[in-house]
Every structure is written in structure tokens, then in C-alpha cells.
Amino acid sequence: MRDALDRLFREFAFQTSGRFDLLPVDHLPYAELGAPDVDGDLRRRIERGEGVISVIGRMGSGKSSLISAVAAGLDEGFVPLRVSVIGVEAGDPGAFARHAIAEIRDLPVTELTRHEEKALERATAERRATASERELRAGFRIGTGSVLTAQVATDIKQAAHDELGGKVPAGEAIRGMQRLLDVFRKLKRCPVMIVEDTDHWGGSPGLVGAFFDQTIRAFSGLDSVMIVAAQRDYTVLEGYLRIRDKLAGEVALPLLPDARRGISRILESRMRSVDVSVDITDVVDGEGIELLSRAYAESAENGYAGDLRRTISAMRVALEVALSEPNAEYVSGGHVQEALARTPLAPTSGLVTAEP
Ligand SMILES: Nc1ncnc2c1ncn2[C@@H]1O[C@H](COP(=O)(O)OP(=O)(O)OP(=O)(O)O)[C@@H](O)[C@H]1O
Numbered sequence: 001m002r003d004a005l006d007r008l009f010r011e012f013a014f015q016t017s018g019r020f021d022l023l024p025v026d027h028l029p030y031a032e033l034g035a036p037d038v039d040g041d042l043r044r045r046i047e048r049g050e051g052v053i054s055v056i057g058r059m060g061s062g063k064s065s066l067i068s069a070v071a072a073g074l075d076e077g078f079v080p081l082r083v084s085v086i087g088v089e090a091g092d093p094g095a096f097a098r099h100a101i102a103e104i105r106d107l108p109v110t111e112l113t114r115h116e117e118k119a120l121e122r123a124t125a126e127r128r129a130t131a132s133e134r135e136l137r138a139g140f141r142i143g144t145g146s147v148l149t150a151q152v153a154t155d156i157k158q159a160a161h162d163e164l165g166g167k168v169p170a171g172e173a174i175r176g177m178q179r180l181l182d183v184f185r186k187l188k189r190c191p192v193m194i195v196e197d198t199d200h201w202g203g204s205p206g207l208v209g210a211f212f213d214q215t216i217r218a219f220s221g222l223d224s225v226m227i228v229a230a231q232r233d234y235t236v237l238e239g240y241l242r243i244r245d246k247l248a249g250e251v252a253l254p255l256l257p258d259a260r261r262g263i264s265r266i267l268e269s270r271m272r273s274v275d276v277s278v279d280i281t282d283v284v285d286g287e288g289i290e291l292l293s294r295a296y297a298e299s300a301e302n303g304y305a306g307d308l309r310r311t312i313s314a315m316r317v318a319l320e321v322a323l324s325e326p327n328a329e330y331v332s333g334g335h336v337q338e339a340l341a342r343t344p345l346a347p348t349s350g351l352v353t354a355e356p
């Protein structure tokens with residue numbers, strides 16, 4: 001079993017520094033983890049073209065993972081557009097709109113078309129199986145093929161360029177945003193704006209409140225779909241509460257009901273992705289799994305998701321601790337205990353500056 005441990009370590013099986021576009025690789029749908037099907041819930045809300053949807057969970061609970069996986073699985077009629085909150089006055093709707101338009105203008109064509117290409121590959125495979133064309137939302141039938149793909153990307157980027165080209169005053173930027181979104185619609189594409197790095201505001205409740213109260217309020221009036229990651233602590237801020245009824249929906253990440261089973265599945269799936277095919281129970285003993293599951297459950301509040309990042313990181317550290325012993329054949333409860341002590345629980349959000 002030492003070989004398996006070595007391989008898991010060498011191949012970074014339990015590394016958690018996932019980039020947004022790589023998160024889908026490790027994501028397991030909640031239904032497979034014994035929890036309510038929030039993947040399906042979020043997907044259906046997007047497909048209904050519903051407006052602003054907030055995805056709620058504590059820090060490290062899996063918001064970005066869920067959003068990236070659902071976005072990656074959307075049909076070719078949808079265009080996921082990631083908009084970062086970094087380097088913009090996020091509480092100013094006009095500034096945020098201009099920033100979002102600029103991000104779309106500056107997206108490499110390849111990035112704009114990658115989702116569509118992947119979705120088309122999937123759809124082609126499905127069609128082969130079912131021999132039926134897929135009807136998309138609002139009865140659109142999406143034309144396929146690379147010519148349209150390139151044209152779509154070029155038209156969109158040109159429109160974004162025109163919007164920023166000059167005449168639009170900052171106060172008009174929201175309308176400019178709508179015009180750009182309309183270009184997507186004309187091309188029979190539904191833009192899905194994704195704002196998932198909202199943890200970057202750190203400890204500023206004022207900024208978070210203003211982002212929801214001002215910017216999300218303005219964007220909720222647009223004919224578009226937007227997904228916003230929200231730390232659970234944000235949802236009690238006044239700025240959030242004031243616009244809550246403007247949201248098309250909230251998707252709260254659930255606690256894994258059977259933490260032991262869910263965590264085992266997640267760890268085992270990471271083992272498989274680096275070609276380690278033994279059972280998780282051969283790698284970690286019963287006490288170790290129990291300690292990891294308990295740590296996850298203890299980081300959860302009121303039945304909502306716990307800190308998955310810390311749980312997976314603790315497993316990585318426990319593996320290192322085990323490997324530092326020349327004769328260890330598996331990760332023991334003792335190793336996990338030491339790892340948990342070395343991997344402090346993160347605060348529930350950036351708003352909490354110190355641990356209790
Ligand atoms: N459903 C899942 N299946 C497998 N792994 C998951 C799942 N959800 C989250 N993870 C893993 O847990 C870690 C934390 O997830 P993620 O980065 O999505 O959390 P987050 O809520 O966005 O955190 P933050 O608040 O810091 O932005 C990642 O390494 C991710 O791969």
C-alpha cells in the first residue's frame with residue numbers, strides 16, 4: 001500500500017488549489033454524494049433564463065466547484081462569462097457594467113468559443129445516440145459548426161468594443177450592458193455571467209453590502225442570467241437582505257447528510273483520477289475517515305455545507321505525515337489528527353477576521 005501512498009503524494013491527488021476552469025474535473029454532483037440535487041436545481045434555474053441566482057455557502061464549501069461544473073455542462077446555446085470583481089468598484093453599477101463589458105471585449109476568441117465547442121462535441125455524441133436534434137430554450141434551434149462559432153465570438157467582441165468605444169457615459173453603462181446582452185440573444189445565445197470570486201473583498205461588509213444593494217439590484221433588472229457566489233455571512237447583511245426579493249433564486253449548498261460516505265466518495269474520486277484504484281479504506285483507516293468526516297461536519301452550521309477545502313487539505317497533510325514515517329503502509333487516525341491540528345479551520349467568510 002506504500003506504493004499507493006507514494007503515488008497519491010506524487011500526483012497531488014489531494015491538492016485543492018483548483019483553478020475555476022479545472023474545478024469541474026474534481027466535482028461530484030451532490031446527488032451522488034447523498035445530498036439534494038443542487039446541481040440540477042442550479043442548472044434548471046439557468047436554463048429558465050431566470051435573472052440573478054445566488055449560490056450560498058461558507059468559505060471552502062464548494063460554491064465555485066458547483067458553479068464551474070454546472071456552467072461547463074450547459075448546452076451550446078449558453079455562453080458562460082466569468083466576470084471578476086478584482087480591480088473594480090464593485091458597489092458602483094456603472095463601473096461594474098463597464099468592467100464586465102471590457103472583460104467580454106478582452107476575452108480571447110478561443111475562450112469565448114471553448115464552451116460551445118465542448119458542448120457541441122457532447123451534443124453530437126448524444127445525437128448519435130438518440131438521432132434527435134436538441135431544441136433549446138424559447139424554441140431556438142442552434143445552428144452548429146465552427147463557422148457560426150467564430151462569427152458569434154467576433155460579433156460579440158465587436159459589440160463590446162463598440163459599447164466601450166466612447167460615447168456611452170458611465171451612467172449609461174448599464175444600458176450598454178443590456179445592448180451587449182441583446183447581441184448574444186440575437187445570435188441565439190444566452191449569456192450567463194458568473195461572479196464567483198466575491199471572497200476577494202475580505203473583511204469589508206460595506207463593499208459587500210453595496211455590491212448587492214447597488215450592482216446586483218441594477219443587474220437584476222437586465223434580461224440576462226447571472227450567478228453570484230455568496231458567502232453565507234453575506235446573506236445577513238442589510239445590503240443583501242434589501243435586494244433578496246430581486247433575486248431569481250438562491251441555491252444553498254447542503255450539508256452532506258452522510259459525511260463519511262460523501263467525503264469517502266470525494267477522496268476516492270480524486271484517487272481514481274490519478275489511477276490509484278484501491279479502496280479509500282485501504283488508504284486511510286476507519287478512525288482517520290471518521291476524524292475527517294467529523295471535522296467536516298463540525299465546520300457546518302445549521303444544516304448547511306461544511307468546509308470541504310479544509311477536509312481535503314487535511315487529507316493531503318495526513319498523507320504527508322504518514323509518508324514521513326518510513327514504515328507507514330496507510331494513513332492512520334493519528335496521522336489525520338496531526339494533520340487537522342496543522343490545518344486550522346478557516347473562518348466562515350472574509351467578514352470574520354478572527355477565529356473564535
Ligand atoms: N461537489 C464536490 N465534489 C468534489 N469536490 C468538491 C465539491 N465541492 C467542492 N469540492 C472541492 O472542495 C474545495 C473547495 O471548493 P470551492 O473552491 O468550490 O469552495 P468555495 O465555496 O468556492 O470557496 P471560497 O469561499 O473560498 O471561494 C475544492 O478543492 C473543490 O475541488
Ligand SMILES: [Mg+2]
Pocket residue numbers: 063064065196197229
Ligand atoms: Mg470560490
